[in-house]
Structures are given as structure tokens and as C-alpha cells.
Amino acid sequence: MSKKILIEGGRALSGIIPISGAKNSCLTLMPLCILSGQSLVLQNVPYLSDVETMKDLLESLGCDVFFKKSKREIVLKLNRENLFEANYEIVRKMRASILVLGPLLAKYGQAIVALPGGCAIGTRPVNLHLQALEALGASFSIDNGYIKGLVQGKLKGARIEFPFKSVGATANVIMAAVLAKGSTEIFNAAQEPEIIDLCNCLLKMGCKIEGAGANKIVIEGVDNLGEVCHKVIMDRIELGTYILAGAISYSNIKLTGGELAPLKSFVEKLSNMGIELEEDMGLISVKRNCEKIRPVNIETQPYPGFPTDLQAQIMALLSIAEGESTIEENIFENRFMHVPELNRMGANIKTQGRKAIIRGVAELKGVPVVATDLRASVSLVLAGLVAKGETLIDEIHHLDRGYEHLVLKLNECGAKIGRV
Ligand code: EPZ
Numbered sequence: 001m002s003k004k005i006l007i008e009g010g011r012a013l014s015g016i017i018p019i020s021g022a023k024n025s026c027l028t029l030m031p032l033c034i035l036s037g038q039s040l041v042l043q044n045v046p047y048l049s050d051v052e053t054m055k056d057l058l059e060s061l062g063c064d065v066f067f068k069k070s071k072r073e074i075v076l077k078l079n080r081e082n083l084f085e086a087n088y089e090i091v092r093k094m095r096a097s098i099l100v101l102g103p104l105l106a107k108y109g110q111a112i113v114a115l116p117g118g119c120a121i122g123t124r125p126v127n128l129h130l131q132a133l134e135a136l137g138a139s140f141s142i143d144n145g146y147i148k149g150l151v152q153g154k155l156k157g158a159r160i161e162f163p164f165k166s167v168g169a170t171a172n173v174i175m176a177a178v179l180a181k182g183s184t185e186i187f188n189a190a191q192e193p194e195i196i197d198l199c200n201c202l203l204k205m206g207c208k209i210e211g212a213g214a215n216k217i218v219i220e221g222v223d224n225l226g227e228v229c230h231k232v233i234m235d236r237i238e239l240g241t242y243i244l245a246g247a248i249s250y251s252n253i254k255l256t257g258g259e260l261a262p263l264k265s266f267v268e269k270l271s272n273m274g275i276e277l278e279e280d281m282g283l284i285s286v287k288r289n290c291e292k293i294r295p296v297n298i299e300t301q302p303y304p305g306f307p308t309d310l311q312a313q314i315m316a317l318l319s320i321a322e323g324e325s326t327i328e329e330n331i332f333e334n335r336f337m338h339v340p341e342l343n344r345m346g347a348n349i350k351t352q353g354r355k356a357i358i359r360g361v362a363e364l365k366g367v368p369v370v371a372t373d374l375r376a377s378v379s380l381v382l383a384g385l386v387a388k389g390e391t392l393i394d395e396i397h398h399l400d401r402g403y404e405h406l407v408l409k410l411n412e413c414g415a416k417i418g419r420v
Contacts, residue, residue, distance in 0.1 A: 005399075005407060007384035007391045008416035009366050013251035015413035016283075019239045019258035020046035020404045021072065021232035025194040027096040028171045029201055029232065030054045033063050033076035034103040035175060036205055036225035040076045043231040046404040047072070049397070053094040057086060061100065081108075088114035088145060094401075095119060098126055101149065102172035105138050106179040109151040115142065120373035122332040128162060128169035135160045136173065136180050157182030157221055165190045165302040170217075171198055178207040180221040189217045192303040193233055193262045201230040236262040237309040238403060239284070241378055244310075245410065246286030247275045247293075248317050249385040253413050255284040265306045269314070272296045273321065295323035295360060300330050312338045312379035319347035320386060321360035329354050338376035341369040345383050345391065366391040374402045381406070385415060392420070 021044035030051075033040040045051060047069045055065045055074070062080035067073075084104045091097040091114035104111035118124050130140050130147070135158040138149045157180045160173060170190040175198075177184035189195065191213050199212030205228045208220035239258035246253040247270065260267055260279050267277055274290040295318065300308040308331035318325040319342055329335045336351045343349055344367055348359040366389030371377030377398040384391030396419075399406055407417045 002419040003396060004392055004394050004420045005381075005396050006418050006420050007366070007381065007393070009364075009384055009387035009389060009391060011249065011385070011414055011416055013246065013249050013253050013385075013410065013413035013415055016254045016256055017242050017409050017413060018256050019234050019242070020044070022194060022197070022235040023048055023050055023402050024096075024167070024237075025197045025232050026051055027054050028099055028194055028198050029230065030058060030074070030076060031100045031103045031175065032201065032205070033058065033078055034061060034100065034107050035179060036227065037078045037081075037107075038225065038227035040227065041229040042074045042076070043072065043229065044234075045072050045074045045232055046235065048401060048404055050094055050096065050401045053090060054096065057090045057097050057100065060087065060090060061104070084108045084110055085112040086114060091116050095124055096168070098129060098168060099171060099175075101129060101147065102133060102174075102176035105133060105149050105151055106155055106176045109154070111147070111149040113147045113149070115145050115147055120337050120376070121335040126169075128166045129172045132160050132162070132169055132173040133176055136176055136184065138176075155180035157184040157219070159185045159187070161187040162189065164188070167192050167195065170195055174198060174202070174209070174217065174219065177219040178202055178209070178221065178225070179223075182221055184219045184221070186217040186219070188215060190302060191215065193236060197233045201228060204228045204230060234258045237307065239263065240266050240307070240310045241313050241382075241403070242409070243270070243277065243284070243286050244313050244317050244382055245385060247288055248320070248382050250288060251286070251413065253286060256282060258284060260284060265304060266310055266314075269296050269298055269306060273317070292322035293317060293320060293360070295321045295325040295358075297326045299328040302331070308332060308335060309375055311335060312375040313382055315339070315349070315356065315358060316342060316379045316382040318358045319349060319361065319383065320364060321358070323360055325358045325360070327356045327358065329356070337372035338379045341372070341376070341380055342383055344369055345387055347383070363388055365389060368392040368394065371395045371398045374398050378403060378406070381417075385410075
């Protein structure tokens with residue numbers, strides 16, 4: 001696959017873009033095949049390199065994984081038991097690999113998972129995962145870069161209170177608690193739609209869970225889980241990204257397969273900026289009802305607040321707003337890697353710690369830039385759609401991790417993007 005893409009800016013788009021299944025829900029659901037040992041069929045699965053990486057990891061843990069890409073369906077089934085080591089070579093490629101820890105501990109009472117390194121956006125510690133699983137009875141040691149987990153007997157239900165919300169830690173402890181003995185209460189649980197999707201799938205597998213999507217989740221452990229066929233929810237971050245593609249390029253694009261409800265805080269901000277969205281019969285239309293974009297102030301928060309995963313993307317739009325905007329990134333400590341690249345394109349953005357100050361400019365210029373992480377890379381694509389001239393983006397493997405057929409979807413709406 002080529003490393004670079006070239007975008008010709010200034011083209012208005014029009015057409016219909018289908019929204020795919022949620023990457024972050026797939027990566028959380030796939031390890032359930034370890035928990036149940038039964039057939040797990042997931043539908044509406046996007047064809048992404050992260051899904052391939054999770055497939056490789058689960059295969060190394062004894063699962064048969066059959067990904068029918070054309071049907072967007074993946075069938076998983078644990079075939080060889082007692083493989084519980086997630087090796088560094090795979091884990092280093094994708095931090096979400098840590099999501100096999102809870103299932104392995106619940107299934108085998110032991111697990112060896114490489115410590116996921118940090119990434120461009122932060123150190124990404126897993127202390128909350130380990131503390132929550134310890135509350136259920138696991139004990140951990142860390143040696144030469146591996147987390148070694150052990151359970152004497154079975155995991156036992158417990159009261160768990162997170163000091164702050166963590167999507168991954170909430171998912172891991174839910175997946176461990178469903179097979180634990182007794183009941184588990186989770187306080188300050190993450191409330192993301194992906195957590196609700198995980199719980200809905202587990203309920204269909206025979207689990208007893210109350211409060212999915214709320215601050216407090218109560219789980220009654222069961223002895224075993226059944227097989228399930230589950231349709232993955234739509235990707236709200238992909239949807240928000242394409243809405244911004246329409247807004248930034250004065251386009252008339254419609255989006256199918258998505259819904260605005262999970263993007264309430266994002267939609268409110270867009271409305272303050274002068275971008276109105278219409279939703280009718282499953283079709284979402286983007287309307288830019290004013291010449292210039294109005295500046296706004298944004299603070300990223302856990303769900304239902306403004307999603308950190310749309311921060312880089314909306315910054316591209318704010319860089320051509322009329323006036324000064326601010327963005328406070330409260331979730332990750334280093335998620336402004338796109339700022340120097342946007343500034344190379346003529347944006348005027350200053351960062352002070354967790355705060356970015358964006359002074360809108362009249363025009364961005366197409367120049368060579370480098371993608372640093374998944375959402376930064378797509379923010380450069382958005383800027384490239386509106387920049388004057390051609391934008392060459394390097395290291396675009398980041399894009400393929402989280403956006404299924406992005407170049408195709410945009411070119412079919414009249415964009416001119418080529419892989420070089
Ligand atoms: C999930 O990551 C998503 N990834 C991220 O999406 C998303 O940005 C993030 O949730 C926040 O919504 C997947 O679902 C695979 P967290 P996760 O635990 O679970 C700190 C994308 O672009 N923390 O909610 O890793 C952490 O460092 C990706 O699709 C600890 O300190 O996020 C962060 O500052 C990027 N200790 C904050 O909590 C822990 O044990 C929130 O992280 C765990 C997390």
C-alpha cells in the first residue's frame with residue numbers, strides 16, 4: 001500500500017457517503033470469543049488494519065477468525081484452549097490489544113500480555129485496567145515488558161470505583177466480571193456508545209448486566225455464555241469526520257448508515273459555527289448556512305461530552321473560521337501533533353499545554369505534511385480538501401487503521417485524492 005496521498009484542494013463535493021461499523025466497538029467485541037468459547041458472529045465490521053491486527057492477535061490465542069470482508073462479517077470461535085500469551089510483536093502495533101486481558105483472566109485464570117507502549121497521543125498507561133481486575137481477585141506482576149496476571153480459583157465480584165472514566169478499563173472489567181462469582185458494581189464507568197454495544201452483545205450471550213451507558217453498571221456473574229450474532233453500531237467518529245469534510249469543502253454530501261444522536265455535543269458546536277445538519281429517514285445532510293465559519297471554544301470530555309477523537313478534525317475547520325477559537329484537550333496529554341502540520345499549511349494555531357488557540361485564516365495552502373496518528377492524519381485530509389493547491393500527506397498508514405476506503409468514499413463524491 002502506498003505511503004502517501006496527494007489531495008487537490010478547492011473542489012466542492014457532492015454525493016452520498018456510507019458510514020461503516022465502529023472500529024472501537026469491533027476491537028472491544030472481538031475478544032468475547034475467548035470468554036464464551038462459542039461462535040461469535042459480528043456484522044457491519046469495517047475493513048480496517050486494526051481489525052486485521054486484532055484478528056492476528058486472537059488467532060495467536062487459539063481462535064479461528066474468518067473475516068468475510070465483502071459481507072463485512074467476521075466469525076470468531078475459540079478452537080485451541082489454554083493459549084494465553086499476547087506477544088509484544090502484535091501488542092506493540094495496537095494498544096487495544098490490552099482488551100484481551102480481562103477475557104483471558106476470566107477464561108483461564110491467567111494471562112500474559114505485553115505492556116502496550118505509549119503512542120503519539122500519550123503514554124497511555126493501563127493502571128486502571130490492572131487495579132479494577134485486582135479488585136476482582138487477579139494479581140499482577142510486570143517483568144521484562146510483560147503483564148503477568150494470575151487468579152487463585154475464580155474471579156469474584158467486587159465494588160469498583162474508577163477515579164476517572166476510562167473506556168478500555170471499563171470494557172476490560174466488564175468482560176472479566178461477567179464470568180466472576182457473585183455481583184460486581186462499577187462506579188464512574190465509561191458511558192460511550194461502544195460500552196453500551198459491548199453490554200448489549202453480552203446480554204445476548206446470556207450475561208446479567210444493568211446500567212450500560214450509565215455512571216453505575218451492575219453485573220451478576222454467570223457460569224457460561226452462549227453463541228451470538230451481533231451487528232456492530234455505526235462509527236460516530238467516522239460520521240463526525242465526514243460531516244466536517246462536507247462543512248470544510250462547501251459540499252453537498254449526504255451520509256447514510258449513521259445517526260446524529262450519539263454526536264449531540266459535536267452537533268451543538270457545529271450549529272454554533274454556522275453548520276446545520278438535517279437528519280431525515282436515515283439520511284444526514286450537511287448544510288453550511290453562512291459564508292464564514294463562526295469561531296467556538298471546545299473542551300473534550302468523556303461521553304457525552306465533546307469526543308477527543310473529533311478534536312483534530314474540528315481544529316482543521318476552525319483554522320479557517322472567522323476569529324479566534326480555543327480547544328482544550330482534557331483526555332490525552334499529547335494530542336496536538338496535527339498542530340505543527342496544520343501550521344505548515346498556513347494555519348495560525350498556538351498550543352499552551354492542553355490548550356490550543358486557533359486564529360482563523362482566510363486560506364490554507366497545499367504543502368507536503370506528515371501524519372502522526374490516526375485522527376491527526378484525517379485532520380490533514382480535511383485541511384487538504386480546502387487548501388489552495390496540492391497537499392501531499394506522508395505516513396498515511398495511520399489512516400488505514402481507522403477509516404475504511406476513505407480515499408474511495410471521498411473521490412466518489414468528487415474529491416481528487418490519489419495514492420502516490
Ligand atoms: C479508547 O481508548 C478509544 N480506543 C480511543 O480511540 C479514545 O480516544 C478513548 O477511548 C477515549 O474516548 C478504543 O476504544 C480502542 P481511555 P482508551 O482509557 O480506552 C488515561 C481512536 O482514535 N488512562 O478512555 O485507551 C488515558 O491515558 C482511539 O480511535 C489511564 O491513565 O482510552 C487517557 O488519558 C484513540 N490509565 C484517559 O485515561 C488507564 O489505565 C482516557 O483513556 C487507562 C486510561
